Amino acid sequence: MTGGTGSDGGQRPRRGLTARPIARLLGLCLVAGLILAGITFPLVGGIGLVSNDASDTVSATSSDLAAGQLPLVTTVTDKQGAPIAYLYDQNRQNTPLEQISPEMRAAIVAIEDRRFYEHDGVDWTGTLRALVTNQSAGSTQQGASTLTQQYIKNYQLYVTARTPSERLKATEATYARKLREVRVALQLERQLAEGTSKRQAKDEILQRYLNIVFLGNNSYGVGAAARTYFNTTPDKLTIPQAAMLAGMVQSTAAFDPVAHPQAATGRRNEVINQMRLQGMITPQQAQEAAASPLGVASAAPPANGCIGAGDAAFFCKYMVDYLGQAGLPAEQLNRGGYTIRTTLDRASLTAMTAALRNEVPARQRNVADVMAAVSPGATRHEVTAMGSNRVFGVDGSELETSYGLPWEPVNLGAGSVYKVFTAATALDKGLGIDYQMQIPPDGYASPIYRDGQGNPFPVRNAGSYAPVLSMTDALAQSPNTGFVKLMEYTGVAPVVDMAVKLGMRSLAEPQGNGGKSIAEIAKEQNQGSFTLGVTPTSVLELSNVGATLASRGTWCPPTPIVSITDPDGAPVPVSEQPCEQVVPPTLADTLMVGMSKDDQPGGTSAAAAGENGWTRPMSGKTGTTQQNKSAAFLGFTPGLSGAVITFDDSSSPRPLCDGGGDSPPFPCSDGNIFGGKTPARTWYKAMNPVLAPTPVQPLPATDPRYVSGGTNEQIPEVVGQSADQAEQALREAGFSVVRSAVNNRAPAGTVVGQSPRGTALPNQPITLQVASGSVPAPPPPPGAVAAPAVGPAPGG
The missing domain is CATH 3.30.10.20 (Trypsin Inhibitor V; Chain A)
Incomplete structure (x- = not known):
């Protein structure tokens, strides 16, 4: 029960004052005196609604009530404006009084506060009547709270109180609380009436009450309740619908129309009768309303949080985390009533989800397939979609997860995709994409490639290669020995720094409680293996690397936000990192062309491209980690970038085998998965339908400096x-x-x-x-x- 029994609501028969012991009469006199004293003199500390602080004055409380914001539902939409999720602590939509049906307004006044438009916040007639009845009975038999007083109690309960003890104090059955409630009600009505009419002040109170009152089944206010029970809007509530909702104020449990339809019908008809007795409806309207069925459509409020976003749940969770880092924490989102328009493209998400689960079914054990897509731009990099073959959920099974697979780092790494950073560093240091790289034979003992004990460790290739390849051909064919040899020239530290600059920003974040970052450790240990992609990798960041190169070397944070507005439609600023020009534009353009042979004959993803009918110019790089426990693919066009990682997501990862054809990958003893298999097939399947309706964009022009090298x-x-x-x-x-x-x-x-x-x-x-x-x-x-x-x- 969050409302009250009303003021002369008619729901309980009056009881005459019978003979009682003298002590009870003295108690009645004492209480009446306390009421007068409580109204006349300031209250001492310790009897406040929530706080014992002496500064918590009645005036301050009424001011807070007059200006306070109710917790509202935040609506999250895709880029086209269609809702994808609702975030809330309390399922409430703020509804202006003019958008609430007259029947609803009449019903709540009739049953809860019939003299609402006459009193000044306290119904003295009802208060004294209830006081006499309750004192005579020795227990609470009648209530006398006006709608104004109920609004105050509800506000303290649902807005101000944040802890169980505060909520208990907001509803405690003490005279001290009731006295303070009386004084605040009088002050509030006077404050709202300043500069306006009493009728307008009353309408404001009624509007606030109808928006704050709890109506069961996680519905706060008539806006949410209208949708929950009748799948309608509050302006369309009929007499019987309005009467049912008004009747639930007395007890949402006892009069729940789903759990107790007979009790709810009886209570509804009591409200209808009061509306008739008070002349709000005609006898014929009352008769028809009382004869109608409850007509409850459902009692299911909208799913709360990203868990209800379906395939968009991973994107939704990333958006919530992103805004938390930008200064809008989840608690604020869940109460702020914002409208968040995101960058999510439904068509891209649909194609991506289908591709992911086509390659690796959602229930395939120990194999996760994750992808993220980012659109390039000189001023913004928008996340158009992200997803996983796994279902977003919290059932505790290994087949559902709430972990941020598409953006949190995958510990198994992305393999040879990291050779892109070595190539970019080589160009920055003066080489060109036509540079003829030396490709040492398999088993090459590089001075910078060592095991965990610092001993020389031979570099292995996954195939046979010519002794000399251009950098372009080496990127397409991916010889390990050649890129380790190249990093002997570039140095490890500059390659690590290049990876961070181009988009792998999480590598530079401290690990644990102020520990060193992965980037710092790689540089300190001179890890020649860095170019082979052994470090934890975020799929989203990897996709953003492609967007950086396609944006002519401009890095921007991968944002999920188009706009945020508050309940009044005013824009809400979001603090986002500024874009940075991280490499020369012509270097990025030329490297993009240097990566353009991966889908061509001889390239590591050529087979996957052919299988999926890929014909557009693109840049790409595959990667596979040691023992084939994970594989990755980064691919991008001038208009869209995407990255995929396929990996064993169990607690004890094993090598993965690519089944080929209709058989999904599976854990095995001797892996054979590569970036050109499941990851590349996923990428081409996801990107083809998204890009098909758009014009073909050519790759950018190259610059002689980065083709032939510096002087x-x-x-x-x-x-x-x-x-x-x-x-x-x-x-x-x-x-x-x-x-x-x-x-x-x-x-x-x-x-x-x-x-x-x-x-x-x-x-x-x-x-x-x-x-x-x-x-x-x-x-x-x-x-x-x-x-x-x-x-x-x-x-x-």
């Missing part, structure tokens, strides 16, 4: 020069030289070949093939005399 890394062309001249030119350009004699008919000492050509790492040895001036004679036929060696050609 310090350009290798002088020395073929045809003498060995001495060539060596001098190369050393002056900053390169060391190694000579290698070759049999050649060119004049002796002439350079006939150099390796590498075009660009090289600073200080990288350049091998010169120097002609011997002759070639060996061909071997004679059996029994013949050997021919003399052939000398230089004439004029050579």
Whole structure:
């Protein structure tokens, strides 16, 4: 019971004052005296509604009541404005009085406070009558709270009180609380009437009451109750509907229309009768209303929180966490009545969810498939969708989770996708995407690649590669030894810093209670394995890396917010990190082109692209971690970026095997999953239907500086020069030289070949093939005399 028994509501028969002991009459006189004293003089500390603080004056309380904001439902929508979730502590929509039907207004006045428009906040007639009756009976038989007093009690209970003890104090059955309630009611009505009419002040009280009162089944106020019980709006409430709701104020439990339909019908008809007796409705209207069925459509309020957002639940949870970091905590969202328009694109989410669960069904044990998509932009990076094959839930099973899979770091890492950061660092240091990378053989012992004890650890490849590849081809084919070798030039620390700059911001966050960040540890330990993606990775951040490159090197926080407005429609500011130009625009453009062969023949995702009919220009990079426990794919176009990670989400991860075809991945003893399999297939399945209606966008233009490399890394062309001249030119350009004699008919000492050509790492040895001036004679036929060696050609 949160309202009251009303003032002359008619629900209980009056009892005459019978003979009682003298002590009871004296008690009655004492109480009457207390009422007078309580109204006339200030109350002492200790009898307040919530606080014992002496500064908690009646005036301050009434001012708070006059200006206070009720807890309201926050509505979360997608980008198109369709609701996806409701966040609330109390299911309440604030409804102006003019949008509440006259029948509802009449019903609540009739049963709870018939003299509402006559008194000044306290119904003295009803108060004295109830006082006499209750004192005579020795127990509470009648109530006398006006709607104003009920509003005060409800406000203290549902708005001010936050702890169980405060809520208990707001409803305690003491004369001290009632006296204070009386004084606050008188003050509040006077305050609201200042500068306006009494009728307008009364309408304001009635509006506030109808919006605050609890009406059962998690419905606060008539707006929520109208939807909960009748699936309608408060302006359309009929006489019997309004009477049922008004009757529930006395006891939402006893008159619950779902649990106790007969009791609810009887109580409703009491209200209808009071409306008739007070001339609010005609006898015919009363008769028809009382004969009508309850007509309760349901008693299910909208699902509270992200759990009710379905496939959008992961996105919703990310949005709540994001706003918490931006200064709008969940508690404020659950009470603020905001309208939050998000960046979620329903079509993208639908396609993404279908792709994820097509590749890995929701109930596939030990295998999670997660994805996030971000749209690039110079001033905003909007999260268009995120999802998982797993269902968002809290049932405790391994097949449901409330963990932020699409944005929280996956501990198993993203594998060779991190080679993108090494390539970006190499370009920043002067190389170009045409740089001919050395690809050491499988088992290469790099000086920066060591095990946990600091011992040299051989780098392994997942296939066979040419000894030299351009950086573009190396990104598409992904040789491990080549990128570890490249990081010997770039250094580990700059690659880690590049990863953070491009979007892996969580790597720079302190771990635990003020511990070092993953980035700090990787740099301190000079982890050559960083380029192979062994660190925890957020799928959302990885997707945002693609958005950064597609935005010409501009990083922006991946935002889920388009706008937030308060209940009055005023914009609510959100504190978001500013965008940053993290790499030169032409570097980003050129690297984007340098990553454009992954879906082409020879690229690691070419098979997945072909299976799904992919034909657009794109940039991509696959990744697989050690023992095939996780695999990843980053792909992006000029208009949209997405990342996928497939991994064993159990407490004891095992290698994963890709079933291929219609068979989903599964844990196995010797994994064979790669980024070009399940992750890439998921990506192409999700992106194709989303991008299909949009125009094909070409990749950006490249810049010669980042294609061929900077001037310090350009290798002088020395073929045809003498060995001495060539060596001098190369050393002056900053390169060391190694000579290698070759049999050649060119004049002796002439350079006939150099390796590498075009660009090289600073200080990288350049091998010169120097002609011997002759070639060996061909071997004679059996029994013949050997021919003399052939000398230089004439004029050579």
